[in-house]
Amino acid sequence: MLKNYLVIAIRNILKNKLFAAINILGLAIGLSVFIFAQLFATYERNHDAFFPGAENIYAVYTDIRPEAGLGTQVLNATQSRVAPLMNNELTEMKISPDSMT
Numbered sequence: 001m002l003k004n005y006l007v008i009a010i011r012n013i014l015k016n017k018l019f020a021a022i023n024i025l026g027l028a029i030g031l032s033v034f035i036f037a038q039l040f041a042t043y044e045r046n047h048d049a050f051f052p053g054a055e056n057i058y059a060v061y062t063d064i065r066p067e068a069g070l071g072t073q074v075l076n077a078t079q080s081r082v083a084p085l086m087n088n089e090l091t092e093m094k095i096s097p098d099s100m101t
Helices: 002-015 017-046 082-089
Strands: 062-064 073-075
Antiparallel strands (some): 062 073
């Protein structure tokens, strides 16, 4: 039964070459995008997991909005002067001394 399905599939591929090529190319592109998205999501979820207390680690981002209205820019870094201010203002937050330099 499976042999018959394979024979029919090969005959259809050879008979409709352009249609088969478009379908196979679309399938390959779809699978590669899916695999890339899965790898990216896995990396983003687990890249800080090896630190002790990883569930309490947060990232501080800088949101720059120019006055000229040219768009918003989000940076994944802040100036080092922000750490002591955050330590004084947010008493429930623990900041590592290494992050204050």
